[in-house]
Amino acid sequence: MSGGSERSRALAARAQRVIPGGVNSPVRAFRSVGGEPLFLARAAGSSVWDVDGNRYLDYLGSWGPMLLGHARPEILAAIQAAAVDGVSFGVSTEREVRFAELLTRIVPGLERVRLVNSGTEACMSAVRVARGATGRDRIIKIAGGYHGHADALLVRAGSGAETLGIPDSAGVPAGAARDTLVVPYNDLAAVEALFERHGPTIAAMIVEPVPGNMGTVAPLPGYLEGLRRITAAQGALLIFDEVMSGFRVALGGAQQRYGVSADLVCLGKVIGGGLPVGAYGGRAALMDLVAPSGAVYQAGTLSGNPLGVAAGLAMLELLEREDPYAQLERYAAALAEGLTAIARELGLPLCVNRVGSMLTPFFWAGPVTDLASAQRSDVARFAAFHRGMRQRGVLLPPSQFEAAFVSAAHSDEDLQQTLEAARETLRTL
Numbered sequence: 477m478s479g480g481s482e483r484s485r486a487l488a489a490r491a492q493r494v495i496p497g498g499v500n501s502p503v504r505a506f507r508s509v510g511g512e513p514l515f516l517a518r519a520a521g522s523s524v525w526d527v528d529g530n531r532y533l534d535y536l537g538s539w540g541p542m543l544l545g546h547a548r549p550e551i552l553a554a555i556q557a558a559a560v561d562g563v564s565f566g567v568s569t570e571r572e573v574r575f576a577e578l579l580t581r582i583v584p585g586l587e588r589v590r591l592v593n594s595g596t597e598a599c600m601s602a603v604r605v606a607r608g609a610t611g612r613d614r615i616i617k618i619a620g621g622y623h624g625h626a627d628a629l630l631v632r633a634g635s636g637a638e639t640l641g642i643p644d645s646a647g648v649p650a651g652a653a654r655d656t657l658v659v660p661y662n663d664l665a666a667v668e669a670l671f672e673r674h675g676p677t678i679a680a681m682i683v684e685p686v687p688g689n690m691g692t693v694a695p696l697p698g699y700l701e702g703l704r705r706i707t708a709a710q711g712a713l714l715i716f717d718e719v720m721s722g723f724r725v726a727l728g729g730a731q732q733r734y735g736v737s738a739d740l741v742c743l744g745k746v747i748g749g750g751l752p753v754g755a756y757g758g759r760a761a762l763m764d765l766v767a768p769s770g771a772v773y774q775a776g777t778l779s780g781n782p783l784g785v786a787a788g789l790a791m792l793e794l795l796e797r798e799d800p801y802a803q804l805e806r807y808a809a810a811l812a813e814g815l816t817a818i819a820r821e822l823g824l825p826l827c828v829n830r831v832g833s834m835l836t837p838f839f840w841a842g843p844v845t846d847l848a849s850a851q852r853s854d855v856a857r858f859a860a861f862h863r864g865m866r867q868r869g870v871l872l873p874p875s876q877f878e879a880a881f882v883s884a885a886h887s888d889e890d891l892q893q894t895l896e897a898a899r900e901t902l903r904t905l
């Protein structure tokens with residue numbers, strides 16, 4: 477940290493005049509942790525620098541995409557080379573074929589994949605395919621599960637919505653939300669009960685296999701297997717929203733980590749190496765329902781964009797070659813254990829949830845297994861923790877209901893610095 481915040485403040489004042497709330501995505505306003513504006517200027521490896529020259533160790537990772545850290549030369553070179561060839565054609569390119577081939581090789585069960593521009597589009601489209609395939613309208617989601625901001629999925633949607641205390645958005649027609657049924661995470665009996673009542677009308681259950689948008693929550697043993705069994709028995713599809721967990725909790729995502737296969741998988745975040753890319757896919761028979769081979773319409777002017785695909789290809793090729801998962805696991809485990817140990821020493825109730833390189837400190841004894849238990853956390857304490865860490869040069873996601881992300885660029889020195897900052901901060905709480 478080198479001091480001031482004048483430039484961030486000045487930019488925030490200008491932004492307030494021309495951008496709603498001064499930000500292009502709600503959580504960026506940092507409201508739930510005190511609202512000190514932050515404008516970043518550049519990033520490299522595990523660090524980001526704000527416009528006032530302050531450096532932070534980054535556990536936000538652009539909300540997930542920067543799994544290898546910032547400014548990896550291979551990804552930058554791929555983007556630059558693609559840009560020279562043409563930034564957008566609106567017509568197919570060779571890179572898209574190579575990317576789809578790579579994705580179908582890496583992601584379990586993916587026989588066909590369609591590229592879109594965001595996780596929101598991926599989830600919205602996968603739900604449409606499920607409804608088209610089954611001829612049923614209802615879907616099940618979990619309380620606190622976030623699947624982007626399509627109307628039908630903005631019900632008990634965690635993340636920014638949960639943070640702001642507006643679990644349902646204004647502007648969503650009752651009709652769009654009517655067919656969305658909600659159950660608590662990690663509760664198979666609740667899913668069974670819904671199928672008992674509404675079985676023949678339920679097209680799919682969409683779920684983050686490892687929820688990250690109510691903070692990180694792990695599936696209890698048998699939960700994902702149970703969802704697989706129940707949906708299959710009911711003729712409904714199981715959609716894994718792996719926009720966050722994909723390529724992060726394992727190269728092949730949660731499907732690979734837990735050995736459970738979904739019918740449709742939604743991808744985003746890491747898949748674009750930091751550029752706006754999403755994807756959804758599954759078995760050929762299902763994905764062939766998508767236009768132009770089938771009757772489920774879905775399209776995109778910039779889908780398969782050359783820059784995004786080049787960045788994504790470079791990212792996934794690096795992940796395959798460098799296999800950073802053991803290192804990510806080690807670092808994140810040491811961080812989680814370190815935080816837990818410090819809190820125990822200080823007699824502070826803290827439950828650190830971690831799956832792979834996703835983690836969240838909840839400020840109560842826990843365990844946190846669903847949205848209700850996540851919401852028992854002392855969010856004022858989380859906000860104070862966030863501010864204290866930020867003052868000490870560590871940037872965490874600015875909400876209790878988000879996952880912190882470790883990258884492969886985080887070093888042992890970073891770990892020590894983070895734990896020292898945490899010790900000093902937790903001592904003040």
Ligand SMILES: *Cc1c(COP(=O)(O)O)cnc(C)c1O
Pocket residue numbers: 593594595596597599622623624625684688689717718719720744745754
């Ligand atoms: C981020 C996220 C989305 C939405 O992706 P966008 O690219 O922000 O539209 C959907 N699902 C999950 C699980 C996410 O974490």
